[in-house]
Each structure stands twice: as structure tokens, then as C-alpha cells.
Amino acid sequence: AQSVSQHNHHVILSEAASLELGCNYSYGGTVNLFWYVQYPGQHLQLLLKYFSGDPLVKGIKGFEAEFIKSKFSFNLRKPSVQWSDTAExxxxxxxxxxxxxxxxxxxxxxxxxx
Amino acid sequence: SAVISQKPSRDICQRGTSLTIQCQVDSQVTMMFWYRQQPGQSLTLIATANQGSEATYESGFVIDKFPISRPNLTFSTLTVSNMSPEDSSIYLCSVVDGGAAEAFFGQGTRLTVV
Structure with missing residues (x-):
């Protein structure tokens, strides 16, 4: 069965801390991968996407994600978070x-x- | 980018009634989708709204419960029929901008069934 798993449901951290959110998927065939963000009271917005090529992709607001095909993972990272990164x-x-x-x-x- | 307007933004409905949600896009798009986000859960795809033909429903969703119209390339409606409290969710419209290789989302319709 196809599935997408995010490792943490809730993360609390201080400003300037580093953030890493895990994502693993189980999917037959070739996939495209995305991270979306939903700020309080706002609609879903695309942070970044991976279709092909360099497995390290950079998105908006200093976010990046790395696609590791062998691990079926697409983890999101940001070296130093700000209060405005509070979101889902x-x-x-x-x-x-x-x-x-x-x-x-x-x-x-x-x-x-x- | 595509700008999506959904109406209504929220509603409280009596069980057994139906609600039609409208999705208007500011440009012509080929692909439109409807998602549901139940309380505390992630987004689940309901169906693909096809212009000029019947919608294509995902497993677990049926036309009698969620009839969809797509009269043109900028507009779609989703009806939630014969509602029960279990239908209380946020319903979101999404469109795909092939040129941008990105899916855009409306702000959602928050439905509460009492």
C-alpha cells in the first residue's frame, strides 16, 4: 500500500535552532516529492519540490530537502529557524x-x- | 501562479442536509482536485474534477455522496450530500499549474455538521 510517514507530529524548538523533519514514503514506481507549509490561518503553500536531478533541493525561506532514494526519504531541513516558521x-x-x-x-x- | 477562491469559507450545517462548495480559479487550468482534511488528520484526495466529464473518485469516495461538477476550466463545485457529523472536515480545492509544476490550494471550507 502507498503511504507517506512523517516522523514527528509535534516539534517545539527555540529560535536559531536547527530543524529537521523526517519523511519516508512507500510508493510503487517513480515519484515526485513535495513539502508544503500551512501558516496559521493561511492556505497551503509549496516550500519545495523534487522531480529529478540534484537530490538536494532548495526551497523558499531558507528551507532545503534531501531526497535519498535508497532510504525512500525526503527530509526537510532549515539551519536556523525563526519565530515566523511556526506552522504545520x-x-x-x-x-x-x-x-x-x-x-x-x-x-x-x-x-x-x- | 494560480489564485483560488473557495466559497463558503466555513459553514455549520444540520445533519441530513447538503452543502455545495465552490472553487473559482483566476486562470484556466487542466487539472482540479478536491481534498478533505478531517480533524487531526492529513489531507486525503477525494476526486479529480474533469472538465466535460464525470469526476474520477478515489477509493472510499462515491459520486452519490460527493457529486462534483466542472463546467469549465476555471470553476468546480463539490457537494457534500446527506451530511452527518463524520463529514465535519476542511474541504480544499487544488489546481495544477503544469508550467510551474506546482499544485495550488484554496484556503479551504471548514464544515461543521451538527
């Missing part, structure tokens, strides 16, 4: 055949304290 983060996977149809992980609520 979703990992998502889609088949390359129909990449608009996203399967989401459960989400990780990140709270950054001043």
Missing part, C-alpha cells in the same frame, strides 16, 4: 504519471519559541 508542515508524494494527485503525510506541527 506536510510532506507529499505523487506518482510521476499523475503528479497533481498528492498523497500527504500526517503533518508536523512546528512551534518556534522566541
Amino acid at each position: 508542515y506536510f510532506c507529499a508524494v505523487a506518482s510521476t504519471d499523475s503528479w497533481g494527485k498528492l498523497q500527504f503525510g500526517a503533518g508536523t506541527q512546528v512551534v518556534v519559541t522566541p
